[in-house]
Amino acid sequence: MPEQLEISRGKGTGELLQWEDAQKMKYSWNVASEVMRLSPPVNTNFKEAIRDFNYAGYTIPKGWKLRWATCSTHMDPEYFPNPEAFDASRFEGEGPTAYSYVPFGGGPRMCLGIELARLEILVFMHHIVKRFKWDLVNPDEKFKHDPLLEPVKGLPVRLHPHHV
Numbered sequence: 001m002p003e004q005l006e007i008s009r010g011k012g013t014g015e016l017l018q019w020e021d022a023q024k025m026k027y028s029w030n031v032a033s034e035v036m037r038l039s040p041p042v043n044t045n046f047k048e049a050i051r052d053f054n055y056a057g058y059t060i061p062k063g064w065k066l067r068w069a070t071c072s073t074h075m076d077p078e079y080f081p082n083p084e085a086f087d088a089s090r091f092e093g094e095g096p097t098a099y100s101y102v103p104f105g106g107g108p109r110m111c112l113g114i115e116l117a118r119l120e121i122l123v124f125m126h127h128i129v130k131r132f133k134w135d136l137v138n139p140d141e142k143f144k145h146d147p148l149l150e151p152v153k154g155l156p157v158r159l160h161p162h163h164v
């Protein structure tokens with residue numbers, strides 16, 4: 001994460017991260033985005049049809065609940081070539097086609113917390129990269145949906161402090 005190191009090297013002792021710093025963390029956000037493409041924290045939700053419409057030969061009446069799922073596009077090679085592969089560069093430039101990348105949903109009722117979530121993730125990544133090396137206590141720990149994606153044992157890690 002070259003930009004993380006650049007940002008941390010530009011900071012004096014005790015100097016805090018600023019909003020502008022988070023805006024520069026493009027590569028880190030691409031990595032987080034690719035993690036959320038392959039392992040979306042929320043993998044499905046519902047929408048309500050606000051009028052009758054036709055889709056793929058089906059008539060959906062007003063008032064019906066529709067379930068959408070992240071994997072239907074996140075793992076579709078038409079939108080994400082070689083979808084099983086981890087590749088943060090998918091998010092460079094224009095990035096994915098509209099409504100194909102939906103870990104935060106889409107439309108007028110998409111996640112309200114996206115900017116807070118982005119900030120929290122980037123601040124966490126910054127500090128963990130800057131201050132620690134770490135390894136997993138349970139390298140083969142499984143994840144479950146309950147209903148959000150979570151590690152079954154809470155993902156304990158061993159932290160080894162280091163200084164950049």
Ligand code: HEM
Binds near residue numbers: 042106108110111
């Ligand atoms: C990685 C973190 C998060 C993920 C992946 C996530 C994902 C989602 C998804 C998929 C939806 C449904 C959107 C739709 O149906 O189109 C949603 C809705 C919502 N999220 Fe998040 N969320 C995250 C963090 C947060 C945070 C930090 C907050 C608030 C502090 C938040 C507040 C909300 C609210 C209020 C809604 C309902 C919006 C509405 O119905 O108008 N989320 N989120």
